[in-house]
Amino acid sequence: MKAAAREPEIRNKSILQDIAKRAMLQRGLRPEFSSECNSELDRIQAPAKPDSVANARDLRHMLWASIDNDDSEDLDQLTVAESLPQGKIRIMVAIADVDSLVKKNSAIDRDAQANTTSIYTAARIFPMLPLKLSTDYTSLNLNQDRLAVVVDMTLDPEGRLLDSDVYRAAVRNHAKLAYNSLAAWLEGETEIPAAAAAVEGLAENILLQDKAAQMMKSLRHQEGALSLETIEAKAVFQEDLISDLVVEETNRAKQIIEDFMIAANGVTVRFLGARGIPSLRRVVRVPRRWDRIVEIAAAHAFRLPKSPSPRKLEIFLTMMKKADPLRFPDLSLAVIKLLGNGEYVAEKPGEEAQGHFGLAVKDYAHSTAPNRRYPDLITQRLLKAAIEGRPVPYSQDELERLADSCTRKEDLAVKVERQVGKSAAALLLESRIGERFSAMVTGAAEKGTWVRLLDIPVEGMLKAGSKGVDVGDEIEVELISVDVEQGFIDFKRVG
Template identity: 50%
Template sequence: MNPTHLHQIAVEAMRSRGLLPAFSPHALQEAEAARHTAPERSADIRDLRHLTWFSIDNDDTRDLDQSSVAEPLADGTARLLVAVADVDWLVQQGGAVDDHAAANTTSVYTAAGIFPMLPEVLSTDLTSLHEGQERLAVVVDMLVAADGTVAESDIYRALVLNRAKLTYDAVSAWLDGEAAPPPQIASVTGLEEQVRLHDVLAGKLRQWRQSRGALNVNTIAARPVFKNGQLTDLRPDEKNRAKDLIADLMIATNGATARFLVDQGFPSIRRFLQSPRRWDRIVALAAGHGVALPALPDALALDRFLTARRSADPSGFADLSLAVVKLLGSGEYAAAPARAKGAVSNGDEAGHFGLAINDYAHSTAPNRRFPDLVTQRLLKAALAREAPPYSAEQLADIAKHCTLQEDNASKVERQVLKAAGAYLLHGRIGDVFDAIVTGAAPKGTFVRINSPLLEGRVVRAFEGLDVGDTLRVRLVAVDAEKSFIDFEPA
């Protein structure tokens, strides 16, 4: 299967799910016109270009949403600044580009390529925090205490300059002592100290969240591999130390953002994950390892079990993590109404079970997630002492639509991945694979195999299977056009 054919499958999948695979001519013209927008300068925009900002992302990432810098202080505390690209500056609310972003609500990452939420002239150029480029940003300025709590935080606008675009794999290998440092470490003064301080701060932030029940899981995703224009494999794209580092910083940033909007008396869009509906199955999985979990959902107890299993069975931990994540379910968006300044929470806000956080608003990826762009507009309005740019009713509608479209985008990504996988497996009918059950519902029972890394459906003899069960399956049929990969127990 060549990339063009796979791309067409992705386009049709997006259309069938209510997603727009292409930008309108008006949106493209509007985005191109942004090249001629004069740089914004005002007294409330701080000049922080002198700081040692840097970013860490995938090797091929061009839509850089954030960079950061830190400063060690006394008694184990530190100041952490996270700069988020000011996308709102060039994406006018209610314009053609904004309308496309509001319709799709997310970039869609398929095995056939990326369908960006914003035209690439913006997301991978004008609003991307590229190395060596001056950019406007919204800065979340946090004081991280020695115990990993965010003791204080502030938000303001600034002009920043990314000194180095580092990559996850290179930074992780270096921090783990498995490879030489990235070349920028030697060429950018103070960068080594910055990365190592970030690593320490991320560890403190993570330990604090885990003390409250944040789940310690290790999931993997499939990465398509092309050779000479042809799809040749689907390989695991695993977590590593640098990915965890950035994730911990972004979680802290999103929490500080939510609390800032509360303090300003502003409404917001929150990200939440309710207590798992299938806690009974998680209890059963733990019992299979000789561990008794409480009858009611308990994040601390679950994390203790996961941490113990990571140590006892490192090779099997990814499969256990996958089963737990599937049973936890997907996160959602919800509108949080404004509270009067100084008002105490009534405790009924939706929290995030997996992260052990009550105040959490996506804010760090406005180039590729619409809720983050909406949050950025709320932040800038609060900083300018203006009225919120969205009503409570509008935010509720946006949150509902973003949840729906995120689910549709995930389904498109899975469908295209299965089409790619069906192509790779078309000559392997009758082969047997090790598998783990990832879904068991009236609509079907699904399993994931590891080589290539993909999911398929068990079409017979699936009675009694449940999420987390392991078995061997035989491939019985594939159809790349219909994205079918069918197995039976072997």
């Protein structure tokens, strides 16, 4: 039975906002902040003063800039680069000092622990911290002096890490830059963004950052970091009416941040370990279902070894991306599912690291987004204790409990985001029942056959006409029904 199309005037964001709130509550996540949190927030009247920390370095003169999504207001990091003699490059990442205002076991901290992450649904963001903090007092906002934890790295001329340090500093954001416009300039498509052009020397600095990031990226993939690519759709609204779904694609500006953050996350773990302090690591274990990944590769005439090898898997992925870019996101998704989810693990100093298989690194933590992720705030507190020679602020039991909670809550948050994303897709297509689309088969099993539309980033179930189709086939389908609340989209094969 076809779903009745809603009138356009009520096909708006509020429908998805209600679905998002229900999805949060159904999974035991908090959609709102507690009264205790709000009362404590009222008593915070200003950001932490940069000159309030005796040993903080004054780095406000450096050409710091933020590079983030076009609409981001919770700015966790700033970056800057510096040319050194003999072809070396200095890379610095400044991370917002959230702990300066969000103290352990405070009411705000307890609320942050409840969800452990900001949750970004298609129609509403559920921030981990109140907006007064995350988009203002603890955000590295434009032309504002802020306290930060700085990860300072020196690279050799090939992009290998030579030296590193972590310390507290006062910083100032001189330009708020957006991924897409900055990438268009880096890729030679447009003029430099006005915000960057307005700051003397920043254009050259960004080019140096890009050079360093590209070298670091190349080295990572040589070591076996995996080139995975999935289709992430973002809902677009016009006057609160959903009008489109656009694919979030990687670009050169995103790669600057990605590679700098990966490097900084490794440095923080080693910094803690060298000082005998435990860490909350981000782990992707060696895949238990490697045999199935081997079978997938064999189906594409590529032989993987019996023992898991990120380097060999990366060679296979690179080959497949070049050979069949249209189907590569579906192959990537299949591999991601077989690799298993990331998790947080509390590790004692000197313990053998479990590592991150997907990044092909042994030492890894989340440390660069303390406004958005609770594990990063925990790591920041550990780092500040290490820098200042104070006692470790968490017991091993606390870290283990928090690691389990953060892993579990992250999984719930992802499920909320996916559910609302599916509902957004259903809402967008609700008025298009009966229309035909080109599609690709992405899954075929006893429980059903799935297709992905080629012109709109939407996936749904093939309810009729699945006989004789296989994964990778391109077919013509007709939209037969949607269920916005459940996020169901159903098609039948035609032609």
